[in-house]
Amino acid sequence: MEYEKILTQIGGFGRAQLMVFLSLSMTSVKAVLDLQLLALMLHVSPFRCAQQNSSGYEPQGFDSHCTISRSSEAGNASSADPSLYSAGNMTEEACTEFEFENDFIRLTMVKDFQLVCARDIYPTILMSVYFxxxxxxxxxxTLGDRIGRRTILLVCGCVDIVTTVLPVFTPTVEWQIGARFLKGLASxxxxxxxxxxxxxxxxxxxxxxxxxxxxxxxxxYSLCSLIAYLGQEWRIIQLISLAFSSSYILVYFLVPESxxxxxxxGRTKEAGRVFEKMARWNGIRWRTNKFDKIVIEETPTGRTLELFTYPIMRRKTLIIVFVMLVYSLAYYGLTIDTTFIIDDVYINTAVSxxxxxxxxxxxxxxxxxIGRRTPTVAMSIVAGVAIIAVPFIPQEKQYLFAIKVxxxxxxxxxxxxxxxxxxxYGAENFPTSLRNNGVFLSAVVAGFLSVISPVINYLSTVAEWLPAVVFGGLTIVSVLSVLWLPETKDMPLPDTVKxxxxxxxxxxxxWRAEHEERERQVVDNFTEPEDLAASEMRRPRYGSIGVENGSGNEQQFPSV
Incomplete structure (x- = not known):
């Protein structure tokens, strides 16, 4: 019996599938919490030198000062000290400690570890290491394909729980770097x-x-603002997020293996028991003896190298990987920018x-x-222009502020x-035999190069408008290459690289006309050698579920 028919017979989408969905969907919530809460915990509030509280030092406002002026008559500091230099009767001194304005979160990692001025690169490093x-x-x-979906979920669940708690007990920012890398592994x-x-x-x-x-x-994503507001201190915020890891308990008890x-x-007896259990949860009487084999259409697979062997396929692959990389850079760059839309980090996160x-x-x-290609290009160009425009719009007047938002x-x-x-759209441009390979390749390349998104955001220390220009400009330039790709809406998708x-x-x-003609020929001339070869590539995979043959022995249906 076909796998899809079995799913329909046991309820399609009933109580069992709903419980599985609710249990597993929390992993998506936890993943975005890990990312966005880290961005909020690394938010930089206005600061000033703590020395301004001592006599002889010039008072400061919270204007992000890295140095402070003091009277040259105050103290007896050596003129050889490289952190001091004279300016008339005043001396500029590098700040040694900082006070932060209590604007949003009372104690962020930046405030706790003093990650400003000479140490202002650390928030960028922490975010990049997480990526x-x-x-x-x-x-x-991807080991889920080898050891099982449920197994990899439970392993990552254990890693997630440990690495959610670990940062709370790391005493220095250097230890935090290692903790944040481990935290990223489970996401x-x-x-x-x-x-x-x-x-x-x-x-x-x-x-x-x-x-x-x-x-x-x-x-x-939106929930992060509420958690940050309630927690107020980064360690408490981190521990609150641990509550969402409890979903792995539900995964252990409610989610079966695929x-x-x-x-x-080849473990079809176990598959039969999973179907029986889900049917029972759905209130349906269903037994494995209703069929003698499970049929799964197994997609033919090729080697990733084939994506670069043929010229047109190579061009398609490079375009898709490049565009997905740029989207990933821009999306995550704007996501971790806690003041991109509005300066209030709570509102910015909730609205985003x-x-x-x-x-x-x-x-x-x-x-x-409408289609895939034209809307993708149009939306990207408008998005790029809007992103570039944001830092150049002044905020002096209310209507200009509204335009910027x-x-x-x-x-x-x-x-x-x-x-x-x-x-x-990208997945549809890859042939069936290499679709998983192509999608995985673009996702991995985009994932690894996303580590430079925080670095691009750090360019705001050079010029405030630079990150927006980089993200918006790359989005516009990259999406123009999509114009080389064919439209895939209502089109038969290619099966092979050829x-x-x-x-x-x-x-x-x-292409559509040729494909339809070829399909008709397959029906009319099914016995031709070429058609038999194509049919052979799509032969289903069979597995037994323990049906007995006439001799009383278990009959195993071979994998084909």
Missing amino acids: FGDACGMLFA PVYYQGLLLVEELTAAKHRAMLGNLYWLLWCIG PRWLVLK GVLEIPAYLLAWQVSER AMALIGKCLLTAAYSAMDI DAEKFVRGNELN
């Missing part, structure tokens, strides 16, 4: 959670659950999270109604929408 850990975790999460596990949800749910419900899964990311993975590994909901809905609608909202919303649309070589821009209609 590097996240990228390494993406590679680690990408939410991809495995989404994959497991899809493998336990009937096909007609997967698109809905996929969108809802990412909507919970948006909710978690039956599809079990069948592909809520803003992603219409962004995902917009991407879905324009992709389905509107441009920031438009830029972030359309960038997110374009990023979401490109996820689908097919993909024929699927080029300007030839979409001819």
Whole structure:
């Protein structure tokens, strides 16, 4: 019996699938909490020298001073001290300690570890190291194909719990760097959670659950502002986020292993028991003896190197990887900028999270109604222009401030929408035999190079407008290369690299006509050698579930 038919018979999407979805969706919430709460904990408040409280020092406001003036008659400091220099009867002295304005979060990591002036590079390092850990975790999460979806979820759950607590007890910023790398390792596990949800749910419900899964990311994003407001101290905030790791307890008790993975590994008896259990949760009487084998259509796979072997496929791959890299840089760069939309970090975070909901809905609608290529290019260009404009709009007057906020909202919303649309569009340009390879390649490259997003944000110390110009400019330049890709809406997708070589821009209609003609020939001339070879590539994988043959022995159906 086909795998999809079994999912439909046991309920498609019933109580069992709902429990699995709610348990696993918390991994998405926890992942965004780890990212955005770190950005809030590294928020830099206005500061001044603590020496200004001593006699002889010039009083200071909270204007982010790294030096302080004092009377040359105060104290007997040596003129050989490199931190001092004379200016008339006043001497400039480097600050040794700092006081911070109590603006939003009472005690951030920046305040606790004094990460300003000579140490102002540390927030950038901490964020970049987290992104590097996240990228390494993406590679680690792929072990789910070898050891099982549920197993990798539970392993990462244990890592997540330990690394959520670990930063609280690290005494120095240097130890924090190692702790944040380890924290990043467990974050990408939410991809495995989404994959497991899809493998336990009937096909007609997967698109809905996929969108809802990412909507919970948006909710978690907005929730960060409330957690930061309630916690007020970075260690307390860190411990509050630990509560969301409790979802792994639900995963342990409620989430089964993927039956599809079990069948592909030859463990079909276990797959049958998983189906029976889910059917029972859904209130359906269903037994494994209703069929004698599970059939799964196994997608043919190729080598990643093939993406670069043929000229047109190589060009498509380089374009998709480049564009996804730029989207990742810009998206995460703006996400960790806690004052991009408005200076209030709480409002900025809450609005940014809520803003992603219409962004995902917009991407879905324009992709389905208009197409993939043109909306992606248009949204990216408008987003790039809006992002570049934000730092150049003055805020002296109320209407100008409103224009600046509107441009920031438009830029972030359309960038997110374009990023979401490109996820689908990029995958559709890869042939079936290499689609997983292509998507994984672009995701890993984007993940590893996202480590420079905080570095680009650090350029604001050189010129406030530089990060926006870099993010917006790269978005515009990169998306122009998408114009070389073919439109994929309502088009049959290529199965092999050789097919993909024929699927080029300007030839979409001819490609569809040729594909339809080839399909008709397959039906009419199914016994021709070429068709038999194509059929052989798509032969299903079978697995037994312990059906007995006439002799009373267990009959194992071979993997083909």
